[in-house]
Amino acid sequence: MRYVTVTALSHPGLVRDHNEDSVVVGPWTLCGTVTENPQTLIFPLGTPLVVAVADGIGGQPGGEVASALVVRHLASYGPSLDSEEAVRDALNVCNQAVYAAAERDPELITMGTTVAGVVVLEESLLVFNVGDSRVLDAAGEGLRRLSVDDSPPLSPGQRTTSLVTQALGGGPRFTGIAPHITRSPLSEVDRCLVCTDGLTDPVPESTLRELLRAHDGGRAAYEMWKSAIEAGAPDNITLALIGIGGGT
Template sequence: MGVDGRAVTVTALTHRGAVRQANEDAVVLGALTVAGADMDAPARCDLPLTGPVVIAVADGLGGHAAGEIASEHAVHRMAESNHQLNGPEDVDTLLRHIDDEIKEHALQHSEFSGMGTTVAGMLLTPDGSFWFNVGDSRTYRLEGSRMRQLSQDDSPALPPSEDGKPVTTNFITQSLGGSGSTAMTPHVGADPEPGPGAWLMCSDGLSDLVSLEEMEHILSESTGDDAAVHTLWKAAMEAGGRDNISILLLRRH
């Protein structure tokens, strides 16, 4: 706990899924990062909220080596800058710098051409809570038994499916790095509810395979955060687990 009693609890799991040979996802929890891991159970991290704390998931794009390097670079840079991120303007600037750095690395190493990563997360400060994303990884705010998406998907709108299952696409309109010719513009905003709260961040390995309604049911029925994160991961695996799966359940006390 922080000296003023304020703290952040994060329950995290990142896994390669049932099909991929490696995990190109990475996560950042304040000054801590996890990249390329294959966790078999959720891990809990308690962080004092005496200063800025950034919590985010990054989903690498562009093939195993390139995607893994891009997502790991993104979370390492966020961890390095954690205590300097005092608000949305700082997050916007950092994400633009990361975008430039990944593109420059790809220019210098032709085998990594097109490498990129999505990112979605929260910046918590003693005075506020701010969400951010680029790509189709997501951040949801938990509101009782319901979830409200804060992040904005950088993917084309698709018509609803006839069977009621989630409609997904592998195409995204922007990422950190990547092969897009247009300038990258991060989505950054203030959470509308000040004070304590709970949020879920995930890569599309979860949200593409598990419907919002099923996620809400799992969260409302679980006996604790460890059980909730594990059950969400299990639901994605049972739905095919065709992509890497990363889940962060964050509570601000």
């Protein structure tokens, strides 16, 4: 029996007064809360398993509402996400749901969120994102980006930016999305990291690479969170570390 182990953690950081991030692991969701201690869940490999983070857009109302709404939708759709088309349809439904919720409450009119994640299938991994939350291949000695940042080009010497060019919701009127969705064989990607930019902005990928080389599971998740905290943690930090193990 092969299995999927997912270790997740979410924390507001040291500057923001509350957490606008959310995470989904199969049927389990964590929305706008604090988990300094990593949570580990184990699932049999087979039925589609969705693992994703959503980062509510800061500086606009209702970021935590938008991110929670998206991960709860993904949790409900999870077992049916068996193809690129199914993932694309689910993300479009999430986008429509964020706009519909904002339309019902004028105080939430421009709320929005990024989303990034994977669907673990029996032989492959569906990688998806909208916005600048990331999916990183941590299977080998290096760290390879599988997602595509929706952000404007960086200026010379600039390493990060808080601007995004597309999100779920986020505008005064409905705007469609063009999700990034790719498929990778599990034989090539059997360990990956899904995270919000609260981790990747303050912590360089070279540091994440070293930590993932040195540690597994909960220890790796804790050390990555600790590195973000030591770097000032200017944003909410949410991550999910996914590993596929076992044998027949």
